[in-house]
Amino acid sequence: MLTTPAVTLTAADTFAPDEAFLLSRGELDTRRPPALHGQDFHELLWVQNGSVRLHTPTGKQDLTEGDLLFLSPHQLHGLQGRGTTPIVVSLMIRPGVIRAIGKRHDELGGIAFWTGCDQPHVTHRDMHQLAALNQAALRLERAPRRKLYLEAFLLPLLTALDRRPDGMTQDAPDWLVAACAAARAPEVFRHGAAGFVAACGRAHPHVSRTMRRHMGITPSDYVNGLRMDHAARLLTGTSDPLAEIAAACGLPNLSHFHKLFLAHHGETPQRYRRLRQRHLIQPRP
Template identity: 75%
Template sequence: MATPTLSAADLFAPTEAFVLSRAELDTRRPVDLHTQDFHEMMWIQNGTVRLHTAAGKRDLTEGDLVFIAPDQSHAVQGRGEAAIVVSLAIRPGVIRALGNRHEDLQGVAFWSGGAQPMVTHRDIRQLADLNAAALKLERSPRDKLYLEAFLLPLLTALDRAPDGMAQGAPGWLIAACSAARDPAVFREGAAGFVALCGRAHPHVSRTMRKFMDQTPVDYINGLRMAYAARRLTGTADSLAEIAVDCGLPNLSHFHKTFQAAFGETPQRYRKARQRDLIQPRP
């Protein structure tokens, strides 16, 4: 029996770039999976929702966010009372054009490349922000401009695999690498990163070597030095201040780590790249 396909022609008015809706889901098991010829973003507003895919079933709870690409067969089912979802259906071509303009989106959300819908999670604060943005979108014209204004802040905030990470890396590692870009995290060093992973240190080290060819120390020091480089070229802060903010208060150790990363001392790096602002002649 062929999988039924939902058509954008039956959902979108001719000038609409998106359709935003809310629904309380039926608790009965869906008869069939279906596909669709448009993209859809759906998040769980309340209760528990069962996501059915060709790979099986998965229960989702409040704050879970699902990105569904065309041809990914799926169905959803309420689990218990008041299982409420918010759905954002997006006209065919809009997401493709967005991805063409922003290559950094590859590997996340609609561009994950998997056979199944991508699922991520928003915490209570992030969910509140998402709902507020959705309310604003709901009140706006159904144009691509307003849709992109809604999507881009969300997409840039999603966890994404760092450059060089091999495919198949576990979600916990991707999430930890994303969170570790925050100075408040990498200041705590490799131990803080491992704690963020929620796994034993040897397991984190083995997994990072397998998918990134790096140790936790390598990765954290890379983030620290990239941050230091931005501070060196973008501010007049002293080396001591920058070193402390990187989590390396020993200035000698900071110098050695920076030179190992960039092949030159912090002072030389700053002098070569920092330029005085062009001021008008009096």
């Protein structure tokens, strides 16, 4: 375990007066860092290639390609490359920018820079998400170093991060949080509880016990809620027949679809659509 920091980086020494951010990428040294360091600004790092070892006062954690690391001010850390060509991308953010974004968007509580934890927050992007992130970083690299362009990069990323569903305990395992996020995709929830369990990568009995402990519901309860929310969006946003909407939710049995929708929304699908769907109104000349 590494000892006290040898250096503290400051915004005054890092940013020019008119810079809101700095973006860089590079290959990490594979030697163990001599000490931890701190900084008085936020930083987002992600592993673009290879693997990286994160050192903190409490120990070490290995990060792989696609892992994102959100560092808040004064979180002590050190980075060490592992294996062949360990490349990271670093986005350093001037103090005050992240605080201002958090004040405007309460929904960010509990993720990224707003976890409230003493340790850096780590999350993961899959291969396609990482490619999109790298493309967005290239656009940001060519943009002026102003807050407008930084927020245009950050907000799509932040809205896509895994969030704890309402009612989930704070000590729920990361794999359950990730599975709940993955289950919001139609290609997952169409397969019902089996699709959710597959996203968890655990045995069905273990998933069921864990969900009951941390959410008080079953995998079927959670997936059916996602299905009915999806159905509600289709009912108000399209003119698709009910049978097609039910099938799009993975429920070819129309009677079962009606029963689930009524239980979830307190209205039949027909009434829900009739009360909420609006036609475009054009002003008279």
